Amino acid sequence: MPITLDPEKLAIVMRHRFQYKICRECGARNPPDAEKCRRCRSRNLRPKKFKKK
Numbered sequence: 378m379p380i381t382l383d384p385e386k387l388a389i390v391m392r393h394r395f396q397y398k399i400c401r402e403c404g405a406r407n408p409p410d411a412e413k414c415r416r417c418r419s420r421n422l423r424p425k426k427f428k429k430k
C-alpha cells in the first residue's frame with residue numbers, strides 16, 4: 378500500500394495536530410473549536426498554536 382505525501386493533506390494534518398486549546402484549569406487538551414473543557418467544563422481555555430521558527 379503506497380503512501381502518497383500530498384502537501385495539502387500534510388498541511389491539514391499539521392494544522393490539526395498543532396492547533397488545539399489547553400484548559401487553564403486542568404490542563405486538558407481540547408479540540409480547536411471547543412468552547413468548554415471536556416474534562417472540567419471550564420470555559421477558561423487558551424489556544425495553543427504551533428509556530429515555525
Ligand SMILES: [Zn+2]
Nearest residue numbers: 400403414417
Ligand atoms: Zn479543564
